[in-house]
Amino acid sequence: MAKRSRRVAANTYPLWATLDAPVRAVPTPVVPEARSLAEIREPAEVLARLAAVDWSFTADDTSYLGHDLHPYPAKFIPQIPANLISALSLRGELIWDPFGGSGTTPLEALLLGRRALSTDVNPLATLITEAKCAALSPEQHDDLRKLHMQARSLAEAHDVERAVNSAWPRSARQVPQIPNIDEWFSTSVTRELAYVKDQISQLDDPAAQRFANVALSSIVVKVSNQDGETRYARRPQHLPPGRTLRAFAQALSDALVKHEPMEDLLGYRRPRVVTTDARHLDEVEPDTVPASSVDLVVTSPPYANATDYHLYHRFRLFWLGFDPRDMAQHEVGSHLRHQREKQGFDLYLADMRPVLKSISTRLRVGRYAVFVVGDSVFDGKTISTAEALSTLAESVGLEVVGVVSRTVHATRRSFIAAARRTRSEDLLILRRTPHRLTVHFRAAPYRMWPYEDALRRREIAAVLHIEPRKPGDVQTAELSPYELDRAQRLAFTHLLEVEGGTPSWRTWQAILENGNAEAGRKDPKYATHGIHPYKGKFYPQLCKALLNLADLEPGATVLDPFCGSGTVLLEAQLNGHVATGCDMNPLAVLIAKAKTGVATTSAVALDRALKDFRDRTSTDKSDARSADYFVPPLRAEVDNWFPAPVTRRLGWLLALIERVPNVTATDVLRVLLSSIIRQVSQQEPADLRIRRRKEPLEDAPVLDLLHARIDDFRTRLQNFGERTSSSPFSFAPATVVDGDARLWSTLAGMERRVDCIVTSPPYATALPYIDTDRLSILTILGLGAPERALLDQGLTGSREIRETQRRQLEAALSAPGLAKELRSPTAARLVRQVHRLNRAADVGFRRRNMAALLFRYFDDMRRVFENLTRVIRPGGRLSFVIGDNKTIAGESPIDITSGKVLAELGESMGWKLVDSIPISVTKDAHLHSHNSITENVVLCFQA
Structure with missing residues (x-):
C-alpha cells in the first residue's frame, strides 16, 4: 500500500484526552462478585460468606475517588457497601439506600456496574450525591473552568473589594436569612459568598450549577466564624478581601481534579437521587420507589440519639437556599430531637418502623437488605439496635438472616460526644421471603x-x-x-x-x-450499530436471539468468521461474551473495531476527545498543501472523484485525526468521516454501484456534515453510557482481525476454544463490497485501484474472476468426485447445470463466468467450514444466516440454493443440523441488486 505523507498540522492535545492516562484504582471487593441469583438462594450460605469477611478494613483507603468530595458526618466507609453489593446483587440491578447521605452506596453501586437509587431527607445530601455520582460533560467542564478562572482572577485583583461591592446591588439577593448572620460571617465574606452564589446562578447547565454549589458549600464553614467543622461555637476570624473567592476557586479546582478520574470509570452512568423522608413513602410519595423494584437495600441509618445533621450543615443549608429548621423536624435519630421531645429509644423505633415497612414492599421477592447500625445509648444504658430492628423487621414481614459485627475506626472529627460514640457496628441482614x-x-x-x-x-x-x-x-x-x-x-x-x-x-x-421509554418501532441502530451504513448486514436483534438459542453463559467465546461491520461482535460484547471476528474488507474491519471499541472505552474520555476534535475543526483551516496528505499514487483518483476544496478538507481532517491521542476516538472519527464520503464526492449517493452524478459538485459542506455526525454520535454515546448501568454484563474487549477465514493461519491458536459461531456469510455472487465502498477505502484507508482489485477478487462470493482461473475451474467440473470435493451433492449439481446451460447459449461474460464463480464460492465455504470444525468446542452451536438468490443460465431462471448447500456441507463436517428457520425478507433487501435474496434461512448446527 502506498504510504501517505506524514505531514500534519502542529497540534497539542490535552493530557486528559489520552486513554492511557493513569486512573486511580478502585479497591476490588474481597467478597467474590455474585454471578447468578442462584448463588444467593440459600440464606445460611449467604450469612457464612459475609461472616468470613473482616469488615473493619483498618488499612484500607476510605477516601478514594470522590468519596471525600464534601465533608459529611458519620458516613460509613465505602468498602462496606462495595462488598455487600458485590455479594448480594448482580450487574444491572437496582441498589437503594433509603438514608443515602453523601452518596457512598450509590457511588459504589455505579462503580460496580449496578443502578443506584438514593433517598435522604437532607437536601444537601441530595446535592452532594448528584454531583459526586455523575460525570460532567466536556461542555459542563468548560463552564466550570471558566467560573474557576473568573473567581481566581478576581481574588487576585488589587481592587477585588471594589469589584465585589459594585456587584452587591445584584448579588445581595443571594444572602440567606440566617439568624444573627453578622455574628457568623464578616461583611466581606458575606458579600463574596453572595457574589459566588450569583455567578453560579447564571450558569445555564443544572449539573454545572450543582457541582459549583457543592464546591461553595464545602468552604462555607471554613470562611465563617464557626470554630471548625465539628464544633458549633463562634471563633471570629478576620479574612482579607478576596480570601473567600480564592477559597472557592481552590475548592472548585480541587473538586474537578478529584472528580475527573472517577468520571472515566463512571462513564455517563448516574444514580436517581430524591430528597424525601423514607418514613413517609407510602403516605406521600409511593411512586418514588415503586413496589417490588429494588434488588438490594444497603444503608447505614442515623444512630439513635447521636448526630444532628441539620446542625452540622446549618450554614451550608442556609447558603444553598434551604432551611435547616425544616430538616430538624424530620431527622431520624437526632440527639436534639430526642432531648426536645423527651422520648427515648421508642421514638427511634417508631421512626424506623415505616422505613422497614417500605423496604419490605419495595424489595423484590427473595432479595436482601443490609443495615449497618451501632448500639444506642440512652440515660447511660446501651441498647442493641440490631436486636431491636430485627424484632421490628419480623413484625413487618421480613426474614432475619443474621448479624455480623465489625470494629469501627476511632475518630475525633465528630459532633457526637465521646460517651455516645460506638466502638463497633453490626451488619443486620434481612430478606424478603421468597416464593415462586x-x-x-x-x-x-x-x-x-x-x-x-x-x-x-x-x-x-x-x-x-x-x-x-x-x-x-x-x-x-x-x-x-x-x-x-x-x-x-x-x-x-x-x-x-x-x-x-x-x-x-x-x-x-x-x-x-x-432506554426507559416505550417505543413502537424496532431500532436496529442502538448502541453503536448505526455508526456507518453497511450493505448486507443482518440486524442485531436476530443476532442476539441466535446467541440466546445457543444457551451461552457470560464469558463464552463467540466467533464470526465473516464479521463484516461487526454486528455479531457487538451483540456478543453487549451480552457478556468474548467476541472474535475476521473479515477481508478493510473498511468493515475498521467499522467493527470502532463499534466494539466504544463499549470498552470510557464514554467520558471518548466524548472529551470527540468534542475537542470538533472544536479544533470549527473553522476550516485547510489550504492547498492539505491535499498533499494523499500521496501521488492516490492523488489522481482522489482528484477525479472529489472537488478540489473537498480534497483539501479531507486531507486536513485526516491529518488531524491521526493526531488524536485516543485509539477509539481515532477509529470513530475515521468511520464518521467515511460515512459522509459519498455525499461529498462526485458519486451518485443513491446508487449502490459507482456512478457519477449527473451534475458534478464544485464544493461540498464537509465540515458541516462531519460535525453533524459527531454531534449525533456524541448524543448516542451519552445515551448508551447512561444505559450501561442497566447492563447485566461487563463488556470484554473484542478482537477484530483483517484476515481470511479460509486460511487456517487466520484462526490458528483457537483450536477447540470457541463456544459459539454466529455469522452471515456472503451469498453467492451478490454484493460487491469493495466496489460499493471504494471511495472510503481510497480516502480513509489509502488503498488505490490495484490494491482494491486484488481485494475484490479475493473475497468469498466475489463476482470478479480472471480468465485463467475460470478455465481451470470449469475443467474440474467434469471430474467424477466433484460432489465429494465440495461435500455437497446439491452444489455439484447446481454448478454443472449452470455451466451446461450457459455453454449452450450465447451469453455475456457475467453469465459465462457464473459456473466458475459458484464453484469457487462453494469450495471457499468448504474451506471455511473445515477451519470452523477445528475451532468449535464439542457440543458448541453454529448458526449461519444465509440467503438463496437467483441467476439466469441460458434462458432459464435458476435458484442458487445456498441454504441447502450449506446444510449439506455442515452435516458432512459431522455437525448435527438441529434447526432450519426460514426468515422473511424485507423490501429493502431488493434495492440496487439484480441478484436479490429471495429467501433467508438460519441454519443451526451443533458440533
Missing part, C-alpha cells in the same frame, strides 16, 4: 414477523430451560425468584410482569433500544 412467581413475558411493542415470534418462544425455552404456557401472544411461566436474572437476556421479550400487582420491568434489550 407467575411471570408473563411480553413481546417487544413493535410489529413482529412470524419468525420473530417463533424465535421469541424458542429463546424463552432455551434461556430459562422451561416450556412456557401460551395464552394468546403472552408467554407465561412459573419461576423461582432466583431464576429471573436469566430472563434479562431475552431479545424479543421487552417486559417481564409478575402476577400480584408487581410493576413490570424491562429487559436489557428493551433498555438498549429505547
Whole structure:
C-alpha cells in the first residue's frame, strides 16, 4: 500500500484526552462478585460468606475517588457497601439506600456496574450525591473552568473589594436569612459568598450549577466564624478581601481534579437521587420507589440519639437556599430531637418502623437488605439496635438472616460526644421471603414477523430451560425468584410482569433500544450499530436471539468468521461474551473495531476527545498543501472523484485525526468521516454501484456534515453510557482481525476454544463490497485501484474472476468426485447445470463466468467450514444466516440454493443440523441488486 505523507498540522492535545492516562484504582471487593441469583438462594450460605469477611478494613483507603468530595458526618466507609453489593446483587440491578447521605452506596453501586437509587431527607445530601455520582460533560467542564478562572482572577485583583461591592446591588439577593448572620460571617465574606452564589446562578447547565454549589458549600464553614467543622461555637476570624473567592476557586479546582478520574470509570452512568423522608413513602410519595423494584437495600441509618445533621450543615443549608429548621423536624435519630421531645429509644423505633415497612414492599421477592447500625445509648444504658430492628423487621414481614459485627475506626472529627460514640457496628441482614412467581413475558411493542415470534418462544425455552404456557401472544411461566436474572437476556421479550400487582420491568434489550421509554418501532441502530451504513448486514436483534438459542453463559467465546461491520461482535460484547471476528474488507474491519471499541472505552474520555476534535475543526483551516496528505499514487483518483476544496478538507481532517491521542476516538472519527464520503464526492449517493452524478459538485459542506455526525454520535454515546448501568454484563474487549477465514493461519491458536459461531456469510455472487465502498477505502484507508482489485477478487462470493482461473475451474467440473470435493451433492449439481446451460447459449461474460464463480464460492465455504470444525468446542452451536438468490443460465431462471448447500456441507463436517428457520425478507433487501435474496434461512448446527 502506498504510504501517505506524514505531514500534519502542529497540534497539542490535552493530557486528559489520552486513554492511557493513569486512573486511580478502585479497591476490588474481597467478597467474590455474585454471578447468578442462584448463588444467593440459600440464606445460611449467604450469612457464612459475609461472616468470613473482616469488615473493619483498618488499612484500607476510605477516601478514594470522590468519596471525600464534601465533608459529611458519620458516613460509613465505602468498602462496606462495595462488598455487600458485590455479594448480594448482580450487574444491572437496582441498589437503594433509603438514608443515602453523601452518596457512598450509590457511588459504589455505579462503580460496580449496578443502578443506584438514593433517598435522604437532607437536601444537601441530595446535592452532594448528584454531583459526586455523575460525570460532567466536556461542555459542563468548560463552564466550570471558566467560573474557576473568573473567581481566581478576581481574588487576585488589587481592587477585588471594589469589584465585589459594585456587584452587591445584584448579588445581595443571594444572602440567606440566617439568624444573627453578622455574628457568623464578616461583611466581606458575606458579600463574596453572595457574589459566588450569583455567578453560579447564571450558569445555564443544572449539573454545572450543582457541582459549583457543592464546591461553595464545602468552604462555607471554613470562611465563617464557626470554630471548625465539628464544633458549633463562634471563633471570629478576620479574612482579607478576596480570601473567600480564592477559597472557592481552590475548592472548585480541587473538586474537578478529584472528580475527573472517577468520571472515566463512571462513564455517563448516574444514580436517581430524591430528597424525601423514607418514613413517609407510602403516605406521600409511593411512586418514588415503586413496589417490588429494588434488588438490594444497603444503608447505614442515623444512630439513635447521636448526630444532628441539620446542625452540622446549618450554614451550608442556609447558603444553598434551604432551611435547616425544616430538616430538624424530620431527622431520624437526632440527639436534639430526642432531648426536645423527651422520648427515648421508642421514638427511634417508631421512626424506623415505616422505613422497614417500605423496604419490605419495595424489595423484590427473595432479595436482601443490609443495615449497618451501632448500639444506642440512652440515660447511660446501651441498647442493641440490631436486636431491636430485627424484632421490628419480623413484625413487618421480613426474614432475619443474621448479624455480623465489625470494629469501627476511632475518630475525633465528630459532633457526637465521646460517651455516645460506638466502638463497633453490626451488619443486620434481612430478606424478603421468597416464593415462586407467575411471570408473563411480553413481546417487544413493535410489529413482529412470524419468525420473530417463533424465535421469541424458542429463546424463552432455551434461556430459562422451561416450556412456557401460551395464552394468546403472552408467554407465561412459573419461576423461582432466583431464576429471573436469566430472563434479562431475552431479545424479543421487552417486559417481564409478575402476577400480584408487581410493576413490570424491562429487559436489557428493551433498555438498549429505547432506554426507559416505550417505543413502537424496532431500532436496529442502538448502541453503536448505526455508526456507518453497511450493505448486507443482518440486524442485531436476530443476532442476539441466535446467541440466546445457543444457551451461552457470560464469558463464552463467540466467533464470526465473516464479521463484516461487526454486528455479531457487538451483540456478543453487549451480552457478556468474548467476541472474535475476521473479515477481508478493510473498511468493515475498521467499522467493527470502532463499534466494539466504544463499549470498552470510557464514554467520558471518548466524548472529551470527540468534542475537542470538533472544536479544533470549527473553522476550516485547510489550504492547498492539505491535499498533499494523499500521496501521488492516490492523488489522481482522489482528484477525479472529489472537488478540489473537498480534497483539501479531507486531507486536513485526516491529518488531524491521526493526531488524536485516543485509539477509539481515532477509529470513530475515521468511520464518521467515511460515512459522509459519498455525499461529498462526485458519486451518485443513491446508487449502490459507482456512478457519477449527473451534475458534478464544485464544493461540498464537509465540515458541516462531519460535525453533524459527531454531534449525533456524541448524543448516542451519552445515551448508551447512561444505559450501561442497566447492563447485566461487563463488556470484554473484542478482537477484530483483517484476515481470511479460509486460511487456517487466520484462526490458528483457537483450536477447540470457541463456544459459539454466529455469522452471515456472503451469498453467492451478490454484493460487491469493495466496489460499493471504494471511495472510503481510497480516502480513509489509502488503498488505490490495484490494491482494491486484488481485494475484490479475493473475497468469498466475489463476482470478479480472471480468465485463467475460470478455465481451470470449469475443467474440474467434469471430474467424477466433484460432489465429494465440495461435500455437497446439491452444489455439484447446481454448478454443472449452470455451466451446461450457459455453454449452450450465447451469453455475456457475467453469465459465462457464473459456473466458475459458484464453484469457487462453494469450495471457499468448504474451506471455511473445515477451519470452523477445528475451532468449535464439542457440543458448541453454529448458526449461519444465509440467503438463496437467483441467476439466469441460458434462458432459464435458476435458484442458487445456498441454504441447502450449506446444510449439506455442515452435516458432512459431522455437525448435527438441529434447526432450519426460514426468515422473511424485507423490501429493502431488493434495492440496487439484480441478484436479490429471495429467501433467508438460519441454519443451526451443533458440533
